[in-house]
Amino acid sequence: MSSATLGARTGDARTGTAAPARTVSSHQRKRDTRIGWAFVAPFVVVFAMFLLWPLLHGLWLSFTGESITGAGGDFLGFANYAEALSDPIMWRSMLNTVWFTVLSTVPLVLVGLVMALLVFQGLPGQWLWRLSFFMPFLLASTVAAQFWIWMYNPQLGLVNALLGVVGIEGQAWLQDTRWAMLAVVVETLWWTVGFNFLLYLTALQNIPEQQYEASALDGAGRWRQLWAITLPQLGPTTVLIVMLQVLASLKVFDQIYIMTQGGPGGVTRPVVQYIFESGFTGYRFGYASAIAYVFFAVIIIISVAQLRFTSRRDHA
8 A cells, every 4th residue: 555545544644634524425314314214203103193193183172062972063262261260170170189199299209218218228038028019010000999999898898907906996988088088099109109119229229339338437327327318319319209200190090080980079089080071971072172281281380380499499
């Protein structure tokens, strides 16, 4: 190979100039673009069919009087929204949903954290504890709900039987307006806390062991390490869990529908169930769509408020 050829390929070593970059032809760029779209196309098709189109179609239905039979599809403007905003049942269902979210989020976060800390500290039989804590999360909602319906049975249920052992009178948990919502929250806690436990346990395992060793040399005990090292390191995970839990609780439907059907007296009916009833029992697709978009706006407002609160706390 001649020196001229070598210089053309590697550039001038004495002057430090590099060889010119290889230019990509327009044909090659078009080919790469086609290949890229071929990889993206399946996602775009699924996104358009199952998210974008239902979103736009539902928005259109909310401005019409469409029924489940296909009749009454006249354009009504904002009439459905005006009716929804003045509907006391809709607002009561909305408040029930918010109340369920408040009641369930705090224990789901705290219990998940305590469970993860217990396992992280090295309880005997680690595999059994991990399996026991996470296994309920793998159950279908119908199975978990039916299990607790049996547990809450006023005559034969295990809950009243255990309360009777300690001298406490049992209750008709799912038929009493005072206890029905709390009973559903307990079922939800048992069923879904395993997911939060898993997230916390993963975060705990990612904390550098050197921090605990250094603090131990300085005389810090277990409680001091918990408050000074563990909990601050779990801050981002806690924020994530709270956000996920709030959004999941706001969309609650299946366990309440199976266990109480929204009763007794509508005290447990969530807004998603009212949307379902308006559309498939009341045959008013247009009105149900309007309620759904009102609820969607509420979720957006809550999500934005969460993000702003979190960002302010991080900058504080």
